[in-house]
Amino acid sequence: MTKENIFTMDTSGIKFGNGCTEEVGYEAKRFGIRKALIITDKKIEKLSLFQAVKDSLGKYGVYFSVYNDVVTEPTDTSFKNASSFASDGDYDGFIAVGGGSVMDTTKAANLYSTYPADFLDYVNAPIGKGIPIPGPLKPLICVPTTAGTGSETTGGAIFDLEEMHAKTGLSDRYLRPTVGIIDPENTKTMPKMVAACSGFDVLSHGIESFTAKPFNQREYSEDPKLRPAYQGSNPISDIWATSTIKMVAENIVESTLNNNEASREKMMLAASAAGVGFGNAGVHLPHGMSYAVSGNVKEFTLDGYPEGKPLVPHGLSVIINAPAVFRFTSTTSPERHLEAAKLLGVDISEKSSDKAGNLISNKLIEFIRKLEMPNGLRGLGYNESDIDNLVEGTLPQHRVTKLSPIDVGKKELRMLFEESFELW
Numbered sequence: 001m002t003k004e005n006i007f008t009m010d011t012s013g014i015k016f017g018n019g020c021t022e023e024v025g026y027e028a029k030r031f032g033i034r035k036a037l038i039i040t041d042k043k044i045e046k047l048s049l050f051q052a053v054k055d056s057l058g059k060y061g062v063y064f065s066v067y068n069d070v071v072t073e074p075t076d077t078s079f080k081n082a083s084s085f086a087s088d089g090d091y092d093g094f095i096a097v098g099g100g101s102v103m104d105t106t107k108a109a110n111l112y113s114t115y116p117a118d119f120l121d122y123v124n125a126p127i128g129k130g131i132p133i134p135g136p137l138k139p140l141i142c143v144p145t146t147a148g149t150g151s152e153t154t155g156g157a158i159f160d161l162e163e164m165h166a167k168t169g170l171s172d173r174y175l176r177p178t179v180g181i182i183d184p185e186n187t188k189t190m191p192k193m194v195a196a197c198s199g200f201d202v203l204s205h206g207i208e209s210f211t212a213k214p215f216n217q218r219e220y221s222e223d224p225k226l227r228p229a230y231q232g233s234n235p236i237s238d239i240w241a242t243s244t245i246k247m248v249a250e251n252i253v254e255s256t257l258n259n260n261e262a263s264r265e266k267m268m269l270a271a272s273a274a275g276v277g278f279g280n281a282g283v284h285l286p287h288g289m290s291y292a293v294s295g296n297v298k299e300f301t302l303d304g305y306p307e308g309k310p311l312v313p314h315g316l317s318v319i320i321n322a323p324a325v326f327r328f329t330s331t332t333s334p335e336r337h338l339e340a341a342k343l344l345g346v347d348i349s350e351k352s353s354d355k356a357g358n359l360i361s362n363k364l365i366e367f368i369r370k371l372e373m374p375n376g377l378r379g380l381g382y383n384e385s386d387i388d389n390l391v392e393g394t395l396p397q398h399r400v401t402k403l404s405p406i407d408v409g410k411k412e413l414r415m416l417f418e419e420s421f422e423l424w
């Protein structure tokens, strides 16, 4: 196998700072949008920040319609509904106002209304056909209202494929938003548990992209079009990942438990920085395993999320498996894992790198307990008889599992899920 020797670094524009939501109209005009489709959900639509978006578009003479039917943790059906709404109007740009679910739905609507196709054509292989998007999409401006997914800076869109009970997604450079309008004031009203779960998502984005299989251990892409958006760790994404891990470790507790303003700003910045890093490097097993965990949800619910619908929030389904994963992967790059432990705030002065996986794992469990999260998969309502389903739901997640620094099959995944049943 000829090894890859090329990596690329694509980024969205970033506009950051308190009050920058009021500049969304300026940005829309700058990118030539005259008739926008704003995509949001019914909760966000009632907030003053949504009014600020509409006022700003009005000020700059940008016409708009609103689609407010996004569902939390979207499905193929909800992606299709938004796409057909978008296809019915001749919009020349999109504005997503909301969290990861809203931003991902907007990416799908932009794609399928611009290049109509069978839904599974662009969906990641082997679940879908994984056909590359044929060309540039319409301008997409994202105004995130959580500090989590980093979707405002990535080319990924995740959804639940209902018939499979597993999450999968779209992943392509052309899906990357044109600009993210990152206004820390928009996360002020984020419920405590939403802050905790989205913060854990950011933290795992940082550690996973830093420890992912290096880009030069993948097979060389003869055709540049087929080089994946998730390429493996590389020297530039490392810069974003390391700064993310440090920022989150220093601020996740304070921003979640005390809604401290300065910490909240740092979390927002970290979410976008992580997106730039993992949007090029990729994530690996904690995310790969999380899609099966959230797809097989039973009765679990958490305060702050939509009522009446069992749901394991994305960040929680990721972090619950992370301690076991990093204990497992640390042998592949002990020094890198030790560096991650240090960035998490562990004193490594007298620690050797062969303990690095445990150091990361213990620190993560400390954060999980401080933020009052459930104790492992059992706390989410799973028992041992669910393991086969969890393993089967993870195996097809090639886009991320192939970036694990160690190859995994059924046996390894089973061991990792077993170790995630109880964390303490």
Ligand SMILES: [Fe+2]
Pocket (backbone or CB within 6 Å): 149, 201, 205, 287, 314, 318
């Ligand atoms: Fe994530």
